[in-house]
Amino acid sequence: MKVAQFEKPHILNVTTKPLRMLRQDEVLVKVEACGICGTDVHIVEGASRSSPPVVIGHEFAGVVEDVGRGVMEVAAGQRVAVDPNISCASCFFCRRGIVHLCSDLRALGVDLDGGMAEYCIVPAKQIHTLPQNMPAEVCAFIEPVSCAIHGIDLANIRVGDTVVILGGGTIGLIMLQLARDAGAARIILVEPLQYKRALASQLDADIVLDPNVSDVKTTVHELTQVGADVVIECAGKVETAQLALELARRGGLVEFFGVCPIGENISVEPNKIYFKEMTIVGSYVNPHTFARSIGMLQSHKVRLDEFLVHRFPLDGVHEALQFQREGRTIKSVLLPGQ
Numbered sequence: 001m002k003v004a005q006f007e008k009p010h011i012l013n014v015t016t017k018p019l020r021m022l023r024q025d026e027v028l029v030k031v032e033a034c035g036i037c038g039t040d041v042h043i044v045e046g047a048s049r050s051s052p053p054v055v056i057g058h059e060f061a062g063v064v065e066d067v068g069r070g071v072m073e074v075a076a077g078q079r080v081a082v083d084p085n086i087s088c089a090s091c092f093f094c095r096r097g098i099v100h101l102c103s104d105l106r107a108l109g110v111d112l113d114g115g116m117a118e119y120c121i122v123p124a125k126q127i128h129t130l131p132q133n134m135p136a137e138v139c140a141f142i143e144p145v146s147c148a149i150h151g152i153d154l155a156n157i158r159v160g161d162t163v164v165i166l167g168g169g170t171i172g173l174i175m176l177q178l179a180r181d182a183g184a185a186r187i188i189l190v191e192p193l194q195y196k197r198a199l200a201s202q203l204d205a206d207i208v209l210d211p212n213v214s215d216v217k218t219t220v221h222e223l224t225q226v227g228a229d230v231v232i233e234c235a236g237k238v239e240t241a242q243l244a245l246e247l248a249r250r251g252g253l254v255e256f257f258g259v260c261p262i263g264e265n266i267s268v269e270p271n272k273i274y275f276k277e278m279t280i281v282g283s284y285v286n287p288h289t290f291a292r293s294i295g296m297l298q299s300h301k302v303r304l305d306e307f308l309v310h311r312f313p314l315d316g317v318h319e320a321l322q323f324q325r326e327g328r329t330i331k332s333v334l335l336p337g338q
């Protein structure tokens, strides 16, 4: 089968790989669509954790082609999405119910062969069945939406809140919609690229700011008098992470959702955190939010119609990554069957 395999930093090869036999509890999925996100770009650049050589791609869905002898819950022909994050069920963290913090967390497309391939072998427990009519590209958004739902759970938005979202890429535009559903009265989205700001406006952001034109801190303070109730950093940049701390009101919450480069720091004045009684939270992957994500997409509560999506065959993976890296698309989606 044809795969896109990450070999070592800056080397990603489209190559062929033999399919191994299925174990009892495994499912063979014929991949229909696999989304590309910033994490894939970071992995290929060697800036994010992974276990090469490995087939990347962690946002994927497809059709069950075959199942292992012990698999009862799905059968061949069923459309499925795959939760890529596999926890061990027996470590300290799993036994405390915080499975995403598992000491042995392994992810398909990061540590184990993932979805940028014609086929992927998946443990049956990672499979979620899908409605037959959900378009393949929509299925590629289930994983990022599931992560954003975890972020919204942790952001503790209250009805009537003012929420600032830093970054208007895939995640920022999903967060915008989920924050609205969570009851935010006013959402301010900050994004330097014009087409992303236009999308945010179409998706009912109340205020969109270009950080290259507006002084974001001054504007947020003018608009709110006191600062925002909740600030969600979705850009994964140290500049915006630093800015996020400046935007929250006393008693407000700042969430770090975007993946900043490992080893880079921001400066924090502890007295300010103390005096403002600020809450700072991180949001990591998608514990138990996959089914809710499917529900939100199936009911069109998260709208993707306006998103700029670019489709590529598996051979086009380098171009697809380039589009994502350069911010030329909201999401590159690989369609390995084409």
Ligand SMILES: [Zn+2]
Pocket: 036, 037, 038, 039, 040, 058, 059, 143, 144
């Ligand atoms: Zn991702």
Ligand SMILES: [Zn+2]
Pocket: 087, 088, 089, 090, 091, 092, 093, 094, 095, 101, 102, 103, 104, 105
């Ligand atoms: Zn564990």
